[in-house]
Amino acid sequence: MLAIAFFVAWTLPTTIFQVWPSFVRDKTIPEWLAERRWPGMSAQVYTGLTAMFFLVLLALLVALIITSRRSQQQGETEPAHVGEYSGGWIHTIVDYQRRGLRKYVLVEKCEINPSPLVDGKRYFELTFHVRNYSMFYVSIPMAKYDPVKGTIRFKGDPISGDAKLTENQVTNLEPYGRNYFKVWQWVNNPDETKEIPATLEKVGNLFDFSETVIPIKADRFPDDSAAKLDLTRGMQNADLENKIVELKNANTQLSREIALRQEQANYISVLYVALGACYQAYNQSERKEMLSKESFGDLKKRISYALSCRPNEPRAMFDFYDELPPMLDSPDEQKEWLDSQCFMLRALLREQGQEVSGYVQNEGSTPTS
Numbered sequence: 001m002l003a004i005a006f007f008v009a010w011t012l013p014t015t016i017f018q019v020w021p022s023f024v025r026d027k028t029i030p031e032w033l034a035e036r037r038w039p040g041m042s043a044q045v046y047t048g049l050t051a052m053f054f055l056v057l058l059a060l061l062v063a064l065i066i067t068s069r070r071s072q073q074q075g076e077t078e079p080a081h082v083g084e085y086s087g088g089w090i091h092t093i094v095d096y097q098r099r100g101l102r103k104y105v106l107v108e109k110c111e112i113n114p115s116p117l118v119d120g121k122r123y124f125e126l127t128f129h130v131r132n133y134s135m136f137y138v139s140i141p142m143a144k145y146d147p148v149k150g151t152i153r154f155k156g157d158p159i160s161g162d163a164k165l166t167e168n169q170v171t172n173l174e175p176y177g178r179n180y181f182k183v184w185q186w187v188n189n190p191d192e193t194k195e196i197p198a199t200l201e202k203v204g205n206l207f208d209f210s211e212t213v214i215p216i217k218a219d220r221f222p223d224d225s226a227a228k229l230d231l232t233r234g235m236q237n238a239d240l241e242n243k244i245v246e247l248k249n250a251n252t253q254l255s256r257e258i259a260l261r262q263e264q265a266n267y268i269s270v271l272y273v274a275l276g277a278c279y280q281a282y283n284q285s286e287r288k289e290m291l292s293k294e295s296f297g298d299l300k301k302r303i304s305y306a307l308s309c310r311p312n313e314p315r316a317m318f319d320f321y322d323e324l325p326p327m328l329d330s331p332d333e334q335k336e337w338l339d340s341q342c343f344m345l346r347a348l349l350r351e352q353g354q355e356v357s358g359y360v361q362n363e364g365s366t367p368t369s
Helices: 002-024 027-036 041-075 091-097 190-204 231-235 238-286 293-308 313-322 331-350
Strands: 105-113 123-132 163-168 177-184 215-218
Touching: 177 331, 238 293, 238 331, 293 331
Parallel strands: none
Antiparallel strands: 105 123, 123 177, 163 177
């Protein structure tokens, strides 16, 4: 910059004298001034004034260079991405963000992983996702397995165990950057090891991190006191997430009830089919007709299939086969056995809340047992 200033100061007079005749028709500067009634000046005075003019011009150029260098040095003391700005207002912003760093480094989400407790271990994992909205590079000044100060509460009570930082990716985090850190919370109370996963599954997130201390600092100002991250911001959607858990559990319960209803309807249907087949065989027995071997085998299959469809009760089917006669010798024995099967099937239908008195039967008498 200084070289440019000297170049301009050295060549400017020569350039002026070269282009002057083009504007004043080959007149010298004293002649041009005399025509306009300026007082006459000797050559020495004229030379002195010219030298003074160029000295002032040179001083102005030097002052401009010094001002530019000072601005450049001042910019080097500011954060890298702030150097493009100039003026005192930027220092006000820097000071404000330094003092209120907690407002600009935000915890956006908290993920809770209770699977270690489910697997029989004595800790669960917390993952906090952080976004840096400040103009500084920031870091959590903690090493792996450093204890976490403060308290993590569950259902309003402190958890009976220590918490430690197990992974820290929030180091030298650039402005507007995202990253995370992980905390393992140990649980010493055996009841809590069961209650925490069950609550997360059935109710939702009932943790409180308002007393948990995780420090954050701007890398450019290591001597500043560390700010405390606001971990409760990661819980801002907890109520909504808990409502989702509640609706999910309600939907699961409704689906289970629908499946049970469908299973019950299928069971009732096959009971009616088996009862109808028994009624037909009973009417045939009243006419002193014996069932053929094929008809008797088909009837046994219908009854056994109906019993096998009974929800969570396979024993009835086994009892049926244990008490089943190999073959019936007379119509009376056949009628007695069929009467007992009709009684059993009607009793099972009553268990399901079905009224069988209006059941459409085949022509003939009805078993009375």
